[in-house]
Amino acid sequence: MTMDRGTAAPARILVVGASASGLTTVEALRRKGYTGKIQVLGDEPHAPYDRPPLSKQVLSGAWEPERTALRAPGVLADLDAEFLLGDEAVALDARARTVQTASGRELSADAIVIATGARARALPGQEGLRGVHVLRGLDDALALKRELLPGARLVVVGEGVLGSEIAATARALGLVVTLTGPLAAPMALQVGPMVSGLLAELHIERGVRLRLGAGVAALTRRGGRVTGVELTTGVHLPADVVVVAVGAAPATGWLADSGLALENGVVCDSRCRAAEGVFAVGDVARFHHEGLGRAVRLENRTNATEQAVAVAGAILGEDRPYAPVPYFWTDQFDARLQLHGVVTAAPGAAETVEVVEGDVASRRFVARYTSDGVVTGVLGWNMPKQTRARRQEVVAAQAALVVPAR
Structure with missing residues (x-):
C-alpha cells in the first residue's frame, strides 16, 4: 500500500492511549486499507470504553460497567492490533519515535499517535483523603458509585458539564446534593448566561442546593475522612462525600523531554501533526483550526472520534485540514x-x-x-x-x- 503523496505507508504504527480516540484511529486506519502493524498502549487494564456514560448511566446504576465497552472482544480481535494494556507511557523520543513504558518496554514505530487524553485536576489537600473523588475513568466511577447512598450529603465542587451531570445523577439517587463553584450558574462557560440560568432553575426545582459564586478555601476533615468544603466566603458545606470536578489537564507530563511543543496540550498543525511522524488526537491535542483561525483543544466525545478519522487520513498521506464544528451534549434530569x-x-x-x-x-x-x-x-x-x-x-x-x- 502507498500513501497519497507517493511515499510508502508506515510499516509500524503505535497508538499511545487505549481511549475512544485511540481505538477510532485504529479502526479508521483499517477502513482506509492500512495493513501494517499496529500497537495500542493503554495505562488502564480495561479494553477501550466509553466515558460519557460514567457520570450518568454507570453512576446511577442503570448500566453495568461492561456495557461501556466500545467494542466486543471479537471485534477488537478482528482489527489485528496488539493491545498492550495496564502499562503507562512514561517518555517519548519524538525524533527516534520510541516510547518508554512504566514496565520497562521500549516501543518503536514509524508513526506515533498520542491519544493520552486528560487527567482530572485536584484540589490542594485532596490526596489520600477518604470520601473525596474525581471522575475521569471507569474505576473512578465505580469507586464513587459505592458511596452514593440515599440520604448522604454530597458536595460537588465544579459547576461545569461534569459537575452538573454528577449533581443531577446523585440527586436522582436520593442524595442531599450541593453544587458549588466560582461561576454564577451551572455550565455558565459552556452555554452562556441565558441557558445556564435555566439550568440553575432546573437544578433548584429538583432539589439541588446551589452555592455558586465562590471558590474553595479548603476541604475539612476528621480522622482522615472528609467532613465538608469550606468556601472562600467562609461558608462551610458539610459533606459525607465530595466530588472534585474542576476540569482536566491534558496528559502531557510524560512528554516533557520529548522535543514536542507543549502548551495546554500537544501543539499540532491543522493536520494534527506535532512533529514528523508524530500526531495527537482527542483531549490531548491542541491543533490549529483553520475555520476559527486559532489553536483549539476540544474536550468532548464527538471530537475524539472525528479527529481520529482525520489523523488516520493524515498518517496515510491525505492532506486535508481538520476544521470541525465543535459539538457536545449533556443529559441532566x-x-x-x-x-x-x-x-x-x-x-x-x-x-x-x-x-x-x-x-x-x-x-x-x-x-x-x-x-x-x-x-x-x-x-x-x-x-x-x-x-x-x-x-x-x-x-x-x-x-x-x-x-x-x-
Missing part, C-alpha cells in the same frame, strides 16, 4: 442539551442570543448565538432534530471565515 459551535464571543465582540424555535417556558427550544453578526453556535434544549438542522448555519458561517494556517 429530563433535559438534553446539544450545542453545535461555540457560545463565547471573541474579546470585545458584540454577542447576542436569540431563541429561533420553540420557547423557553416549555423548555423546548433552539437558541442561536451570534458574535458581531456572525453565527457562532446553536443550542437545543430537548429539540434534537431542529438543533441538528440549524447546525448548517454554523457550518456556513465557519466556511466563510476560513483563515489559512501560516
Whole structure:
C-alpha cells in the first residue's frame, strides 16, 4: 500500500492511549486499507470504553460497567492490533519515535499517535483523603458509585458539564446534593448566561442546593475522612462525600523531554501533526483550526472520534485540514442539551442570543448565538432534530471565515 503523496505507508504504527480516540484511529486506519502493524498502549487494564456514560448511566446504576465497552472482544480481535494494556507511557523520543513504558518496554514505530487524553485536576489537600473523588475513568466511577447512598450529603465542587451531570445523577439517587463553584450558574462557560440560568432553575426545582459564586478555601476533615468544603466566603458545606470536578489537564507530563511543543496540550498543525511522524488526537491535542483561525483543544466525545478519522487520513498521506464544528451534549434530569459551535464571543465582540424555535417556558427550544453578526453556535434544549438542522448555519458561517494556517 502507498500513501497519497507517493511515499510508502508506515510499516509500524503505535497508538499511545487505549481511549475512544485511540481505538477510532485504529479502526479508521483499517477502513482506509492500512495493513501494517499496529500497537495500542493503554495505562488502564480495561479494553477501550466509553466515558460519557460514567457520570450518568454507570453512576446511577442503570448500566453495568461492561456495557461501556466500545467494542466486543471479537471485534477488537478482528482489527489485528496488539493491545498492550495496564502499562503507562512514561517518555517519548519524538525524533527516534520510541516510547518508554512504566514496565520497562521500549516501543518503536514509524508513526506515533498520542491519544493520552486528560487527567482530572485536584484540589490542594485532596490526596489520600477518604470520601473525596474525581471522575475521569471507569474505576473512578465505580469507586464513587459505592458511596452514593440515599440520604448522604454530597458536595460537588465544579459547576461545569461534569459537575452538573454528577449533581443531577446523585440527586436522582436520593442524595442531599450541593453544587458549588466560582461561576454564577451551572455550565455558565459552556452555554452562556441565558441557558445556564435555566439550568440553575432546573437544578433548584429538583432539589439541588446551589452555592455558586465562590471558590474553595479548603476541604475539612476528621480522622482522615472528609467532613465538608469550606468556601472562600467562609461558608462551610458539610459533606459525607465530595466530588472534585474542576476540569482536566491534558496528559502531557510524560512528554516533557520529548522535543514536542507543549502548551495546554500537544501543539499540532491543522493536520494534527506535532512533529514528523508524530500526531495527537482527542483531549490531548491542541491543533490549529483553520475555520476559527486559532489553536483549539476540544474536550468532548464527538471530537475524539472525528479527529481520529482525520489523523488516520493524515498518517496515510491525505492532506486535508481538520476544521470541525465543535459539538457536545449533556443529559441532566429530563433535559438534553446539544450545542453545535461555540457560545463565547471573541474579546470585545458584540454577542447576542436569540431563541429561533420553540420557547423557553416549555423548555423546548433552539437558541442561536451570534458574535458581531456572525453565527457562532446553536443550542437545543430537548429539540434534537431542529438543533441538528440549524447546525448548517454554523457550518456556513465557519466556511466563510476560513483563515489559512501560516
